[in-house]
Amino acid sequence: MVNYFRYLQLKNPLQAALEAFYPPLCRLCGDSGDSGIDLCLGCQESLPWNSPACPRCAMPAQGQDLPCRCINEPWPFTSATVPLLYEGAVATLVGGFKYHGNLAQGQLLGKILSKALEASEKSLPRHLIPLPLHYRRLRQRGFEQTNELARAISKDNPSIIPTPILNRRRATSQQSLLAASQRHANVYQAFEVNARTLLPKHVALLDDVVTTGATAISAAKALISAGAERVDLWAVARASINS
Ligand SMILES: [Zn+2]
Ligand SMILES: [Zn+2]
Numbered sequence: 001m002v003n004y005f006r007y008l009q010l011k012n013p014l015q016a017a018l019e020a021f022y023p024p025l026c027r028l029c030g031d032s033g034d035s036g037i038d039l040c041l042g043c044q045e046s047l048p049w050n051s052p053a054c055p056r057c058a059m060p061a062q063g064q065d066l067p068c069r070c071i072n073e074p075w076p077f078t079s080a081t082v083p084l085l086y087e088g089a090v091a092t093l094v095g096g097f098k099y100h101g102n103l104a105q106g107q108l109l110g111k112i113l114s115k116a117l118e119a120s121e122k123s124l125p126r127h128l129i130p131l132p133l134h135y136r137r138l139r140q141r142g143f144e145q146t147n148e149l150a151r152a153i154s155k156d157n158p159s160i161i162p163t164p165i166l167n168r169r170r171a172t173s174q175q176s177l178l179a180a181s182q183r184h185a186n187v188y189q190a191f192e193v194n195a196r197t198l199l200p201k202h203v204a205l206l207d208d209v210v211t212t213g214a215t216a217i218s219a220a221k222a223l224i225s226a227g228a229e230r231v232d233l234w235a236v237a238r239a240s241i242n243s
Contacts, residue, residue, distance in 0.1 A: 004049050004083045004116045008035050027108055028089055037115075038108045048085040050238050055122070058082035058210065058238055075213075076220040077205075077233040083116035086209050086239035094209060094237060098145050106145060109208075109236045110152025117234065118157070125202040125232060127163040128153060131219050132191075134168040146206050149236065153206075163203070165194045166219055183214035191219045193226035204232040211239040 024033025026040035034041045052061045057070035058080035084090045093109055096102040117124055130146035138144055150162035169192050193199060203223060207216050210233070220231045 004051055004119055005044060005047070008037055008044055008112070008115055027093070027105060037111060038104070043089065046089070048087050048090055050082055050085045053082065053238070055079055057213070058233070058235070060085070060238070076217055076224060076231060078230045079122050080233040081113070081117055081120050081122065082210055082233070082235045082238045083112060084237040086237040090237050098141075098208065101142065103143070103148055106148040107152045110149040111156055113149065113234060113236050114153040114156035117153070122232070124160065125200065125204050125230075126159060126161055127200045127203045128160050128234070129163050129166055129203050129205050129223065131205060131207045131216065132164065132166050132168055145208050149208060150206055165199070166191050166222065167194060180212050183212050184217070186214070189218065191222040193222055199223065199227040201228065202230040203228050204234045207233070207235040209237045209239050210235045
């Protein structure tokens with residue numbers, strides 16, 4: 001099972017040299033950052049890591065056989081990489097990023113996800129498809145959070161190309177305000193693929209926080225009906241269903 005925290009500690013020579021000139025600072029406590037990440041060692045260690053987790057649906061796993069019970073349920077993703085749990089300091093970082101426009105916190109979260117992908121040893125697609133906001137919400141927020149995360153991942157791993165080809169067909173209610181049972185209906189057929197795009201066979205869908213997975217599932221179905229043969233799910237954090 002991948003230990004994401006240990007993986008953050010690995011440094012390459014360029015990273016070590018950069019750190020000597022531009023030492024990173026911890027975005028949670030203000031101490032010196034570590035391993036090229038804007039988090040000190042203590043804060044990295046105390047993050048709520050989602051490990052061990054099911055490699056197919058990223059639900060936290062506690063000693064059961066893997067893949068977990070998702071193997072018997074409709075789940076369009078071949079694999080899922082979601083390194084953190086949405087609680088404590090992670091909820092603070094995600095909230096600062098999404099609702100207060102702290103883009104540096106978004107870059108940090110993107111970098112953590114990127115390191116987790118490297119650690120996962122899964123076969124990674126070249127095309128990363130950010131899950132889009134509806135244009136009205138985008139206008140309110142002023143930035144697309146999944147594009148920001150995609151930028152951080154691609155900066156860390158230039159062979160991964162952000163490919164923003166999904167559109168929201170209609171505005172949907174905010175999923176976090178709905179009961180779990182209402183979430184699938186809210187996002188049913190909410191997405192479409194830009195018709196002029198030739199879709200690669202293997203793609204990753206990028207979201208920030210996954211709860212029931214209803215939004216991501218709806219987006220994955222749009223990608224599969226447009227010709228994708230394998231869709232992986234990448235997200236920063238897994239929230240419990242009651243979040
Ligand atoms: Zn710290
Ligand atoms: Zn599972």
